[in-house]
Amino acid sequence: MERLHAIISGWVQGVGFRANTQRTATRLDITGWVLNRADGTGAFDQFGIRRAGGR
Numbered sequence: 917m918e919r920l921h922a923i924i925s926g927w928v929q930g931v932g933f934r935a936n937t938q939r940t941a942t943r944l945d946i947t948g949w950v951l952n953r954a955d956g957t958g959a960f961d962q963f964g965i966r967r968a969g970g971r
Contacts, residue, residue, distance in 0.1 A: 921961045928958035 948962035
């Protein structure tokens, strides 16, 4: 099991960042959380098993 935590800056609020991240995580069988932060950035923490091909 691997873990990745990231903070994303740029245009993340009002563009579907959380919804797109959740949809992609579901498709790749990844669990975790995603949120918009008060400072305008986005953040996520994901857990999953690395598959062949780096996914």
